[in-house]
Amino acid sequence: MSLNKKTSKSRALRRNLLIALISCLLAVILICTAIFKMIYTQAYRNVDAHSDTLTDDIVSVVSDAYYQQFSSAMATDLHNFFTQLCWSAEPCDYQFEDKETVDNDIFNRAVNFFSPSEYADYFSNAVFLYNGSSFSCWDLGAGEFNDTILTNAFDAMERKIQRNKKENPENYTDNPNFSFYEEFYRHTSDSEVWYSKEDNGYIIAWSNFSKYTNIDCCIGLLMYDADNWTVPIRETAQYENSVLLEKLDGIFKNYIYVMLGLIGGVSLLFLIISAVLSKKIAAPVVSEHDMLVQVNEMKTTFLSEVSHELKTPLSAMSGYAQDTERELINGAETTLVQEKLRRISSEANRMALMVTQILDATRIEEGRMVLNRSACDLDSLVRMTVETYFAVLNQNHNRLVIRIPLELPKVDADSSRLQRVFVNLISNALKHTHDGTILIKAEEDGAYVRVTVKDTGCGISEEDLPHIWERYYKGRHSETGTGLGLYICKFIVESHGGTIDVESEAGKGTAFCFTLPIAASVNDSDEKS
Numbered sequence: 001m002s003l004n005k006k007t008s009k010s011r012a013l014r015r016n017l018l019i020a021l022i023s024c025l026l027a028v029i030l031i032c033t034a035i036f037k038m039i040y041t042q043a044y045r046n047v048d049a050h051s052d053t054l055t056d057d058i059v060s061v062v063s064d065a066y067y068q069q070f071s072s073a074m075a076t077d078l079h080n081f082f083t084q085l086c087w088s089a090e091p092c093d094y095q096f097e098d099k100e101t102v103d104n105d106i107f108n109r110a111v112n113f114f115s116p117s118e119y120a121d122y123f124s125n126a127v128f129l130y131n132g133s134s135f136s137c138w139d140l141g142a143g144e145f146n147d148t149i150l151t152n153a154f155d156a157m158e159r160k161i162q163r164n165k166k167e168n169p170e171n172y173t174d175n176p177n178f179s180f181y182e183e184f185y186r187h188t189s190d191s192e193v194w195y196s197k198e199d200n201g202y203i204i205a206w207s208n209f210s211k212y213t214n215i216d217c218c219i220g221l222l223m224y225d226a227d228n229w230t231v232p233i234r235e236t237a238q239y240e241n242s243v244l245l246e247k248l249d250g251i252f253k254n255y256i257y258v259m260l261g262l263i264g265g266v267s268l269l270f271l272i273i274s275a276v277l278s279k280k281i282a283a284p285v286v287s288e289h290d291m292l293v294q295v296n297e298m299k300t301t302f303l304s305e306v307s308h309e310l311k312t313p314l315s316a317m318s319g320y321a322q323d324t325e326r327e328l329i330n331g332a333e334t335t336l337v338q339e340k341l342r343r344i345s346s347e348a349n350r351m352a353l354m355v356t357q358i359l360d361a362t363r364i365e366e367g368r369m370v371l372n373r374s375a376c377d378l379d380s381l382v383r384m385t386v387e388t389y390f391a392v393l394n395q396n397h398n399r400l401v402i403r404i405p406l407e408l409p410k411v412d413a414d415s416s417r418l419q420r421v422f423v424n425l426i427s428n429a430l431k432h433t434h435d436g437t438i439l440i441k442a443e444e445d446g447a448y449v450r451v452t453v454k455d456t457g458c459g460i461s462e463e464d465l466p467h468i469w470e471r472y473y474k475g476r477h478s479e480t481g482t483g484l485g486l487y488i489c490k491f492i493v494e495s496h497g498g499t500i501d502v503e504s505e506a507g508k509g510t511a512f513c514f515t516l517p518i519a520a521s522v523n524d525s526d527e528k529s
Contacts, residue, residue: 029263036259040252047248048241055237059230060197067203067226071193074125074205074221081113081219082207103131103217106209110219111138125203125223126150132216149224153202160196201226314351317344349389356420364491371417371495375410375519378442378449385422386440393427396434398455403441411449411516417492418516424485425453425512432510433457447518448498454511460504468502489514 085106107129114127128137128150137150195203206220324340382402390400411418422440429438436456443450460468467473471487493500493514500514 032263036256043252044245044248048245051237051241051244055234055241058237059233062233063197063201063227063230066229067195067197067201070223070226071195071203071205074203074223075193075207077114078205078207078219078221081110082209082211084113085109085209086213099131102215103129103136106215106217106219107136107138111140114140114221125221128220128222130206130218130220150222152199153196153204153222153224156196156198156202157194157204159198160194195226197227200224200228317348317351349393364488369417369491369495371414373412373414373496376413376415376418377410378408378451378516379404379406381415381419382422382440382442385419385426389423389426390430393430396430396436398430398433398435399437401437401439403439405443408442408444408449410519412519413496413516414492418496421489421492421514422453424489428485429453429455429457429510432459436509444518445515448515449518450513450515452511452513454509456509459506459508459510460502461506465502465504 107127110127110129126137126139126149128135130136135147135150137147192207193203193205195201201223203223203226204220206218209215209217209219321340321344324337324344327337327340379402382404386400386402394400426438426440433455434457439452439454441452441454468486469490470483472483473487474483489512490500493516497517498515500512502510502512504510
């Protein structure tokens, strides 16, 4: 898998994390909306049902008082009728009349008594007479009365009695066969009043004329639309209920708008926080992943190139050795053989340098590089390094200049590790410089010694400059090397407590500057003096 594909895959981690956070937010919004809708619907239904129940309870309570009031009024009116009838007609007036004539006269008197508008408007009812065998009925408001209305009223009273018997059987133990018809047919001498709320409501009041005379005749009043007064009440209640529900609906809608606004604001804030959070969470993971991918890729490239780099000097050494062998057999000149041997030594040193860099890098990664620090003379170290490596590494005909003052104080360093720094910097300078000058200088800088290795070579490009300290990194235009030299130099210098910097300009050369602490013995002697 290529580096670009691995990097793009790692970038998808941040995108997937952000999508997951947004999905969670949307799920929370949907769940909250569903719960709110369910609560709103349930509240709406409860208010509606409670309003209907409240209306029914109010109507029931008021109607009980209404029925009792009109029942009492109808019983009083019956008593007044019989009282007036007895004053206007002596009982003896009917003793020579036949029963049918008497019943008709009493019925006509009842109709005339209750027909005035105050009764008709007040009751909207009917008057009836029962003589023991038949009914005579008259509608006070409309004229001829429908017998079906009276039958329905009697049936409603009967159903009420049966319900009462089932709910309160103890009230009917003396007369288990009690019914409305039996009660009515007994022609009791006292006035009786019954009412039922079934259908449109019925109120029946009756009394027997025998209470006032020896005539057996029952006169009754019927209100058969007793519930018509509840219609405007229910209409008003329904209207007020609808107004209440509209107000409730408006409150909930306003609440929804406010909630949606708040959810929108919170969602926007959440998205911003999610984006920032996902970036902060994913960025280190992505960066580390990208770095690992890049290092992995660089390691693969490094192994491939190191194999090639090691193979090249080995091949050269093998070739030179074979040529030397043949020339010795053929009796070649000593100078020619020496030149071949010098080249073999040069290639061996170059290969040894690469192997040393790999070992140093491995020790650094495993934390096994230990410094044996002591007072070190830079001038001696530099000249020894140059004598050892300069001749064999200088294949581009460069000139070397060393400017190290004799009075320069010694530095506190591991001489073998410090030599690796000089070898790496000098070899890099020699490799990238042709027919130029390599300058090595050192100077005292406070408690440190500043060392500069400068060349007049091709320089370092701007795109390579930020990455030169990375392990396994080679310049874009570099064809040789392991990519470990500067990485090792930086680690060794910083392990000594110093710093290392670079200044470079493409086409004009490069200067590496690093500092090393002055040895303690020198500082102590300075303080004493």
